C-alpha cells in the first residue's frame with residue numbers, strides 16, 4: 001500500500017484514536033489533531049507508544065475557529081508534509097429537547113460539527129486536487145440520517161455533513177479526490193457514555209444487534225475509504241449502525 005499522510009481531527013477521542021491506529025497499521029503517517037483544551041495529550045501519547053504506535057505527529061487547534069485551523073494546518077504540513085487523507089471527526093453533543101435548548105447549545109454544535117468542515121477542509125482540499133489524489137472522510141451520524149429527539153442541533157449538523165459531502169464530491173470528482181461520509185450508530189466512546197444510564201439502556205434495546213459499536217468497527221471503514229481501491233466511491237454515506245436505521 002502507498003504510504004500517505006493522514007490528518008485526523010478529534011484524534012484523541014474514542015473514535016479518533018481508533019482511526020489513527022487503523023491508519024498507522026495501514027502504513028500511513030498520521031497527524032493527530034486535538035483540542036487545545038485537552039489536558040491529557042502526553043498521557044495519550046504514552047498509551048499509544050505502549051500500544052506500539054510511536055510516530056504520531058500532534059497538532060492542537062479548535063476546529064470551530066477558522067484562524068486556529070489555518071495555523072494548525074500549516075503546522076501539520078511543516079511537520080508531516082502535504083496532507084493526502086483528511087478525516088473530519090471532531091464533534092460534540094449538547095443534547096436538550098428543542099423547547100429547552102438555548103442559542104449557545106445550538107451554536108456550539110453547529111460550529112463544532114458542521115462549520116468545522118469548512119474550516120478544516122478548506123486548508124487541504126484544493127491542494128489535494130492540484131496533486132491529483134486525495135481522500136476526505138466526514139464523520140456524520142445515524143442521528144443525522146434519521147433525526148433524534150433531544151438533538152435538533154446535532155441532527156441538523158450531522159445531516160449538513162452529508163449534504164456537504166455530496167456537494168464537494170461532485171466538485172472534486174474529476175480531480176482524483178473522493179469525499180465520503182460515515183454515519184455510525186451508537187459507538188462505545190465517552191460521547192455515548194455521557195447519556196443517562198436508563199436512557200442509554202433503552203436506546204440499546206432499539207438496536208437490532210443489541211449492542212454498541214466498537215470504535216474499531218468504524219475505523220475499518222476509514223481504512224477502506226482512504227485506500228486506492230476505494231477510488232470509485234465518492235459522495236457516499238456508509239451506514240454502520242447495527243441495523244438501527246436503513247435508508
Ligand code: CAA
Nearest residue numbers: 093095096097141142143148149150185186191192196199
Ligand atoms: N421522543 C419524543 N419525546 C421524547 C423522547 C423521544 N425519544 N424522549 C423524551 N421525550 C419527551 C419526554 O416524554 C418528556 O415529555 P414531557 O415533558 O411531556 O413529560 C420530554 O421529552 C423531556 O424528556 P426528558 O425527561 O428525557 O428530558 P431531559 O431534559 O431529562 O433529557 C435529553 C433530555 C438530554 C435530550 C435526554 O432525553 C437524552 O439524553 N436523550 C437521548 C438523546 C440521544 O440519543 N443522544 C445521543 C448522544 S450520543 C451521539 O449523539 C452519538 C451519535 O451520533 C449516535
Ligand code: NAP
Nearest residue numbers: 010013014015035038062063089090091141186187189191
Ligand atoms: P469523543 O470521544 O468525545 O471524541 C470527540 C473528540 O472531538 C474529542 O477528542 C474532542 O476533544 C474533540 N473535539 C471536540 N470539540 C473540538 C473542537 N472544537 N476542536 C477540536 N477538537 C474537538 O467522541 P467520539 O464518539 O469519538 O466522536 C467522534 C465523532 O464521531 C464525532 O463527530 C461524533 O459526533 C461522531 N459520532 C459518534 C458516535 C458515537 O456513538 N460515539 C456516533 C456517530 C457519530 P475534547 O475531548 O478535548 O473536547
